[in-house]
Amino acid sequence: MRHLISLDDLTDDDLRAIVRRAAQLAERPRSAGTSLRGDVVGIHFRKTSTRTRTAFSAGALRLGAQIIAYGPGDLQTNTGETVEDTGRVLSSMLDVLVARTAADPAELRTLAAQDRMAVINAMSEDEHPTQALADLTTLVRRFGRVDGLRVLYLGEGNNSAAALALALSRFPGAELHLRTPPGYGLTADVLARAQAHAIRSGASIVEHHDPDDVPDGVDVVYTTRWETTGTSKPDPDWRKVFAPFQVTTQLWRTSPGAVFLHDLPAHRGEEVTAEVLDGPHSLAFAQAENKLYSAMAALEWCRS
Numbered sequence: 001m002r003h004l005i006s007l008d009d010l011t012d013d014d015l016r017a018i019v020r021r022a023a024q025l026a027e028r029p030r031s032a033g034t035s036l037r038g039d040v041v042g043i044h045f046r047k048t049s050t051r052t053r054t055a056f057s058a059g060a061l062r063l064g065a066q067i068i069a070y071g072p073g074d075l076q077t078n079t080g081e082t083v084e085d086t087g088r089v090l091s092s093m094l095d096v097l098v099a100r101t102a103a104d105p106a107e108l109r110t111l112a113a114q115d116r117m118a119v120i121n122a123m124s125e126d127e128h129p130t131q132a133l134a135d136l137t138t139l140v141r142r143f144g145r146v147d148g149l150r151v152l153y154l155g156e157g158n159n160s161a162a163a164l165a166l167a168l169s170r171f172p173g174a175e176l177h178l179r180t181p182p183g184y185g186l187t188a189d190v191l192a193r194a195q196a197h198a199i200r201s202g203a204s205i206v207e208h209h210d211p212d213d214v215p216d217g218v219d220v221v222y223t224t225r226w227e228t229t230g231t232s233k234p235d236p237d238w239r240k241v242f243a244p245f246q247v248t249t250q251l252w253r254t255s256p257g258a259v260f261l262h263d264l265p266a267h268r269g270e271e272v273t274a275e276v277l278d279g280p281h282s283l284a285f286a287q288a289e290n291k292l293y294s295a296m297a298a299l300e301w302c303r304s
């Protein structure tokens, strides 16, 4: 039993193995087997979800487990029971808990303070590790590798960006060029952790705030919606700061071979134009489907 709360819970070998397995499940769904038969998986989402919740629910069922789904108001934490007591009780009945938490990222570690039930982070405010697993799976399926890929990310340094940085920084020669609006970058902690991985692996992570200064010839352009789930921006004029970071076809003039990734949901006309999202370079919906295979690979890893 192993927890997956941050990408930093995975060794480089674990990360590669999960992504390899997810790509295999995508190409050969029949290789799934029923390794979770007899398991009961709890699915607890305190925030809205379309892809992640469905991917983990469908993935657990496909692997032979049964699931219990809790809505945001269902558990007794809403009436004052502690997270500690909740984790203790759930771990005596469930094999895995897949949880999307509210404001406090530490809640997942509290739920994981037991050694019977694996806890999977289905997105917290600070990191979205299972999104990065789907992103890497998409890259491996498209390019056959992550090593050496050059990725340009435009948008907020949110949970998906943090996970992308913590993931790509493990792969030799991979480059992540982040262009984040001033005041909306990665946290200093995430940047330092990603850069420490990059120094060790030979990757490179560079962030700055000028959307007009972008590298040519990148392999991937990635963005995410401007309003991160469950958060609000204190500056009422924040849209003006984000507007120059919109992904348009102009980027393909200098990176004609780039694929486009988006973690979805998307707002056409905000962070990306419809022409790009629905255009020939976009892998956004294949990336969404890869959430299923990467969720299955993550469940298998947690239970092995």
Ligand SMILES: NC(=O)NCCC[C@H](N)C(=O)O
Binding pocket: 051, 052, 123, 128, 131, 158, 159, 160, 224, 225, 227, 228, 229, 263, 264, 265
């Ligand atoms: N693919 C997903 O899990 N999408 C959910 C929203 C992700 C986005 N980073 C957000 O926090 O709003």
